[in-house]
Amino acid sequence: MTTLKKTDVIQELNRLYAEEIEAALRYFHLLHAVRGLDLLLVGPKLKEAHRETIEHAEVIARKIRTLGGVPMLRVSLELDATPVDGRQALELALTVEEAALEAYQDCLRRVEGDVGLEDFIRQQIAVESEHVAELKQLLLD
């Protein structure tokens, strides 16, 4: 660790862990909030996003454990019973993905000097950027 203390790195990873778990919950809820035929269109995308966010959370949790920590989860979430159409679901998904992308970009600046972690964060930035681009394409008129 050249620039950051181990506890600081764990704190940064915990923030990303919370982002991913919260995103997974949002995708799960969104999947069940989409009504009608739109579900056929966006359902698979939301399921895939849910699965991927859980996978990302798992990777982050493993990194925290490797550093000798225990993942800490602090999310505050209230998801109401409002039905959404396919477009609204994708717009929300885009907001979530953009937030995740920013979270990783922000984290990269903070973990500068930790080569291993930098690599991991860069990979995540690439993945999230792809998701954002894909969702933007789907939302084109």
Next chain:
Amino acid sequence: MPGAGAGYNVRVDANRPSSTAPVTWKEFDQNVISHSAAHHLMAIDDLIGTLGYARVSDIARRLGITRGSVSISLQPLKKAGLVTQDENRHLRLSEAGRSLVGSIKTKRLLLRRLLAEVLGVGGAQAEIDACKIEHLVSNETAHRVLALLRFLDEDPERAERLLADWRLAGASCRHAPETCPSCASECLASLVESPPTAPKRKTP
């Protein structure tokens, strides 16, 4: 969205029944902004005041929540025209947003003074309670609180006499509803107390 002078407290419902009592609880839902939204707006205002800018990540750190939550929470505020975001993703308050923040901050100040200086609530508790209701009280109530504070500020000696009298009276509750001018069949002071909270479950 009403104009700055029209008050941001409650959306006016044209179909609202004339009797207010049965629908009072619904007013809570009709409040223009939630507690969370109020904190987002004030965080933006504070960050711009201290850093000169406010980004989603700064708000997330300030409020101790995820960026995802902040982004989602900001959407209705942007739609309502209270918050804008520039090409560098820096957030700004619109004129309406600034006006709303000013109103909330003023109400917090008035409520904190009412609770601490007039009612004698402890400083920390007064701050917490003022924070809980700052965005919920009507402009009418805020104006009446201001009028009371102005009345007290006008003549500090008179204020001191009045407050000393009522603090003395307030301290003399004998928990005897039959002789109390404020209580009916039960002692209101006893009813205010909620049951003790259950111990928090220890997380594994």
